[in-house]
Amino acid sequence: MSELSDETSAPNAQSAETELVEVVDQVETDDDSPMIWRVRKVADQSIYGPVNTGMLKEWANSAQIAPEDMIDESDEIWRPAPDVDFLEMMWQVKLPGGEVYGPTTVGTLREFINEGLVSEKTPATHAKTHQSLPLAALFAAVDFEKRRASRRPATEANKSTASLAVEMAKDQHIRQLEEDLRELRKEHEELIHKFRQLTLQLQEGMPRRPKIVRGPNNTPPPLPG
DSSP: OOOHHHHTTOSOSHHHHHHHHHHHHHHHHHOOSOSOEEEEOTTTOOEEEEEOHHHHHHHHHTTOSOTTOEEESSSSOOEEGGGSGGGOOOEEEEOTTSOEEEEEOHHHHHHHHHHTSSOTTSEEEETTTOOEEEHHHHHHHHHHHHHHHHTSOHHHHTSOTTHHHHHHHHHHHHHHHHHHHHHHHHHHHHHHHHHHHHHHHHHHHSOOOOOOOOOGGGOOOOOOO
16 A cells, blocks of 8 residues: 555556556456546656556555546546546545545545554545545445445446445434534523522522501501600
């Protein structure tokens, strides 16, 4: 696995090129899509490819494509890598030092975990919906969706594996709102209780008016002579 600094400039070393060639050979046997995709690295403007869809996804999921890199279909119409929908570069994380990295793939975030750049408790934020959830929850959601997709018809299995993660993020946000509402209700009840106690204490501390004693036929008592 290359380090984060390598992602913005790799693949550029001989060993990295050898590794990528091996992966290309493996993907070519499993993917019959045309080899039209190229990557232009933002660091040195070097161009890699053309490769097929499977190979491009493999690069994106192994931290080989940075968010700033450009992609084209061998037509010189370059676009940012996150704009290629099937790469699913849609998650952002905050790195040590406060730098926000992304949007990138779930596979790249797994590599960051292995490198110790982030932890499973680090929040990941969806670049479009702005929903956040811990990386551990994101990985669990994506893995569950992959298992579920393997049991669905092919047309269903091609759906985004991040959809469930977004739904989980929404559910987590709703649960947090419900928890906040319970806390507010509790504080409200405590304030009402304190108000009643203070009101009672105030009433007990006020001087009582003397009782008027009336004479026969309810006439006022005679004034003292």
